[in-house]
Amino acid sequence: MKLDNFVCGQWRAGQGEGVALVDPMDGETLVRVGTDGIDCAAALEHARSVGGTALRALTHAQRAQRLAAIAEVLGAHRDAYFDISLRNSGATPADAGFDVDGAIFTLKTYARLGRSLGDTRGLVDGAVVPLSKEGNFVARHFLTPQKGAAIFINAFNFPAWGLWEKAAPALLAGMPVVLKPATPTAWLAQRMVADVVAAGILPEGALSILCGSARDLLDHVNESDVVSFTGSADTARHIRSHARVLAGSVRVNIEADSVNAAVLGPDAVSASAEFELAVKEVVREMTIKAGQKCTAIRRVFVPEAQTAALEAALVERLGRITVGDPRQEGVRMGPLVNRAQQAAALAGIERLKAECVVVFGGDPDFAPEGVDPARAAFVQPTVLRCEHPARARVVHEVEVFGPVVTIVPYADEAALGRMLRLGQGSLVASVYSSDGVFVHALVDEVGDLHGRMMLVDATVGAAHTGHGNVMPTCLHGGPGRAGGGEELGGLRALGLYLRRHVVQGSPERLASLASACADAALLAA
Known part of the structure; x- marks a missing residue:
């Protein structure tokens, strides 16, 4: 037809x-x-x-x-x-x-x-x-x-x-x-x-x-x-x-293009409400539409001391996600839209490896449920960690349009602001913190390079509309590389x-x- x-x-x-x-x-x-x-x-x-x-x-x-x-x-x-x-x-x-x-x-x-x-x-x-x-x-x-x-x-x-x-x-x-x-x-x-x-x-x-x-x-x-x-x-x-x-x-x-970010504040320690909310949202953004969203989280900034805890939490949750044919019961994540997009995503992961190590996934030969991998267009959910954040550039420039995020540890608030701005303009950033001084300073530092900033703490945990959700009554767009x-x-x-x-x-x-x-x-x- x-x-x-x-x-x-x-x-x-x-x-x-x-x-x-x-x-x-x-x-x-x-x-x-x-x-x-x-x-x-x-x-x-x-x-x-x-x-x-x-x-x-x-x-x-x-x-x-x-x-x-x-x-x-x-x-x-x-x-x-x-x-x-x-x-x-x-x-x-x-x-x-x-x-x-x-x-x-x-x-x-x-x-x-x-x-x-x-x-x-x-x-x-x-x-x-x-x-x-x-x-x-x-x-x-x-x-x-x-x-x-x-x-x-x-x-x-x-x-x-x-x-x-x-x-x-x-x-x-x-x-x-x-x-x-x-x-x-x-x-x-x-x-x-x-x-x-x-x-x-x-x-x-x-x-x-x-x-x-x-x-x-x-x-x-x-x-x-x-x-x-x-x-x-x-x-x-x-x-x-x-x-x-x-x-x-x-x-x-x-x-x-937009290399959107999620930020865990210094107070978002393991088991805190803000930490759990961030983990839940990162996994959701990776798996809904297999990460094929202009607003999806691509970089996750975390205090250095919380890096291992965040990695462990993401690995545990992603390990429970069944990837495969959506017609099969229990499947939570489907394929990319075609094999050309699959190839582009896998190539993007390889580019990120120049500055990162793979924490979870990243296997080009993984077997999704109920399909022939040789004919399908799947990409395994993949988490990477930036090895030397102070020197990194690729993680701030390459958007892998699929279920891929990079964890970027930060030493202090000055380093965080500098690295966020290396994205050169994004559609959205979400911040998980109840520290008002930290949040206000961050919005002031990077708000000009983001079309939308979502501020999440325990008081809005059940009410917020989501990092990647574009609400018709709110602005959608972004400066710089996000299109202006x-x-x-x-x-x-x-x-x-x-x-x-x-x-x-x-x-x-x-x-x-x-x-x-x-x-x-x-x-x-």
Whole structure:
């Protein structure tokens, strides 16, 4: 079976054989995708002129209602999405829920937030600015949706959530979406789009999908478009430097590589609540989706005196994790998405060994439960320890996109801050400590290089949302090597798709314009 693309209001097959999407448990071909012969220029223009025009005619409340309807449709097909996640991504039920249920929750959140904007179409930003002594000539700032397309080039690890966490604010802002999901796991995104299209929820042109190569898509972007990319820093640089992006000063939002960290404070000694919470979270981040999360923990900083205790705790817990075919009872961790990712992860482990020793796992020949290792794409959960932290560089530069963490002992708080900053910008760091002086100093030292910091002590042990969980009401993104972009954060996410401009004129004329707008202060509420 070959999956169609949905462009210009029609389902269209790409020419040729296409690219195979495989089952990572046995390498068998499931479906094929391809975009050869698809007119990307026409697809973008249809989205802009047809989809965008129709979306902007709706109020914020009407757009929010459509997001709620999408969530209902996705919920009705949840079992089918879990099946595709299992077959195409090797996802356990917990993995599939993280992706699929996360997408539905995000849509519901933006539907609720969107209703708060009411029956308005634009936003007014700030108070009236007087420009004449008589008061008969004034100015006011407005935010209006860009009249282009929101182009999403997404990563393979979250085909469901990655689509809807971007699409929800874009559609609510009034911009049509053109989705290019990562090819290896495009099946789930394509099925979701197909279900939404079949339900007739969105205006024609508001949602399109290209399954396969992006081909010449970026050759046709213009000054009104937005490009949002999640993936490698190398591809991000290519997108940012594309001739059409530069010529049109096209807005680009990037989420790229991130060597995220967990930090045990000096007070997080063995058997303390904070120590146990850290161990639990590190194991969870290693095993959920087999560590294939942009927010997963890659470095674990621990006081030198607690290194052995942390190693022993992680080894004991990971030794109880059954890795194998998620169809088998008791399996807690599945494969990587394909053998190319497996090879990249194993190569990354070898690079880390230049500065580290293996504490647990790391066996390229280990045998997962219920599969043929020669055909499957598994990587054993692996813990390494950095041998000479003061001189290390590779552990702060190499992100192994799989179930791999490196323990980095630190001698004092100065050394900790210096090493955290060697990550050059991360999506998230979590800190496990009840020492307020330590925590406050660390946030002050490294907060500028992290999009999110999660502070965990015994008082929030049962309440915190998780190191790797991205909440739709909180910022997602990070500076430096993490891409420098921002997503989510509640209604703040609409800002990517809106353009601020100032209008000057009579008080009466500007009051008339503002009467159809919501207050932009709500975006930061």
